[in-house]
Amino acid sequence: RDIVRGNVDVRWDSIKGLENAKRLLKEAVVMPIKYPQYFTGLLSPWKGILLFGPPGTGKTLLAKAVATECNTTFFNISASTIVSKYRGDSEKLVRMLFDLARHYAPSTIFLDEIDAIISQRGEANSEHEASRRLKTELLIQMDGLMQANDLVFVLAATNIPWELDAAMLRRLEKRILVPLPDAEARRAMLEELLPTSMGDVPYDDMVESTDGYSGSDVRLVCKEAAMRPLRRLMEELERNEAAGLESQDLEMGPVTKEDAMVALTTTRPSALVHAGRYEKFDNDFGSR
Numbered sequence: 001r002d003i004v005r006g007n008v009d010v011r012w013d014s015i016k017g018l019e020n021a022k023r024l025l026k027e028a029v030v031m032p033i034k035y036p037q038y039f040t041g042l043l044s045p046w047k048g049i050l051l052f053g054p055p056g057t058g059k060t061l062l063a064k065a066v067a068t069e070c071n072t073t074f075f076n077i078s079a080s081t082i083v084s085k086y087r088g089d090s091e092k093l094v095r096m097l098f099d100l101a102r103h104y105a106p107s108t109i110f111l112d113e114i115d116a117i118i119s120q121r122g123e124a125n126s127e128h129e130a131s132r133r134l135k136t137e138l139l140i141q142m143d144g145l146m147q148a149n150d151l152v153f154v155l156a157a158t159n160i161p162w163e164l165d166a167a168m169l170r171r172l173e174k175r176i177l178v179p180l181p182d183a184e185a186r187r188a189m190l191e192e193l194l195p196t197s198m199g200d201v202p203y204d205d206m207v208e209s210t211d212g213y214s215g216s217d218v219r220l221v222c223k224e225a226a227m228r229p230l231r232r233l234m235e236e237l238e239r240n241e242a243a244g245l246e247s248q249d250l251e252m253g254p255v256t257k258e259d260a261m262v263a264l265t266t267t268r269p270s271a272l273v274h275a276g277r278y279e280k281f282d283n284d285f286g287s288r
Contacts (some may be wrong), residue, residue, distance in 0.1 A: 010065045011068060011069070014061075015065060016215070017182060018179075021177070021210075024174060025066055026069075026104075028174045029045070029066050029153050048153075049157065050175045051176050051178050052175065052182075052281065054159065054269055054272075055214065055216070056216025057216075064110075072108045073101070073104040073107040075107065075109045078113060079113065091133055095137065096286060098145070102150045105152050114157065118135045127128075139165075139205075142171040146171065174287045175283040179278075180213070181214070183207050186207050186211075187203060187221070199256060202261075206221070209263070210269075212272050216269065217268075222263075224262075225259045225263035229253045229259065233253070
């Protein structure tokens with residue numbers, strides 16, 4: 001019950017930018033489900049898709065949009081879902097997951113932070129036997145999907161794709177970079193989160209200053225800017241309360257240009273740490 005979800009209600013239009021990633025996902029998952037008659041033989045759909053990129057860029061949202069647009073059963077899986085402390089249980093859980101996905105086909109298995117489940121084998125001397133068995137079972141089940149005609153897709157997301165096992169990379173045939181938002185996407189986010197009705201928002205300055213910010217970072221900037229009028233209102237409410245005055249008719253003021261600039265200085269980008277490595281991985285292994 002915790003895994004199977006119905007309509008997760010995330011549309012393509014609700015994700016700003018990322019046009020190339022959307023195009024590749026539609027080609028790999030959405031179209032084969034809507035028009036299966038065209039995807040046969042050599043053109044059979046890709047069963048494994050990897051979404052990689054900096055944190056906060058919308059990888060999980062893209063996976064949910066795929067499930068919504070295709071109206072598929074969505075299995076949202078993390079390491080805690082399939083790892084058990086009992087010997088042999090993890091492998092059974094993996095097999096049960098894929099059996100369930102076939103039963104509820106068309107379905108999407110979303111493996112979030114897949115690097116926590118299947119990092120490179122044999123890299124660390126401390127790798128436990130149970131961890132190796134779990135990885136092997138996952139690889140076997142992925143192979144079974146690729147050889148079958150069931151409409152079961154595996155979407156995986158990671159912030160560190162270079163840590164993945166080479167055998168898993170082979171099974172994740174489509175590898176899609178989810179980059180930081182460009183200027184147009186950042187402006188669309190700002191206009192949606194801080195509409196003109198909230199005050200005098202300096203969109204041009206904010207778009208320029210948020211270069212290198214992820215979508216999650218941009219949202220935090222908008223939240224911080226929107227909080228500043230609320231803080232001023234709370235201070236006034238506290239003063240009135242201390243003076244014994246009524247405060248029922250007070251309204252929150254607009255967001256000013258100064259509020260936006262202060263929000264930018266107090267919210268820094270979080271996704272620039274490995275920017276060069278994502279580009280290199282995309283050049284070496286990414287899909288176009």
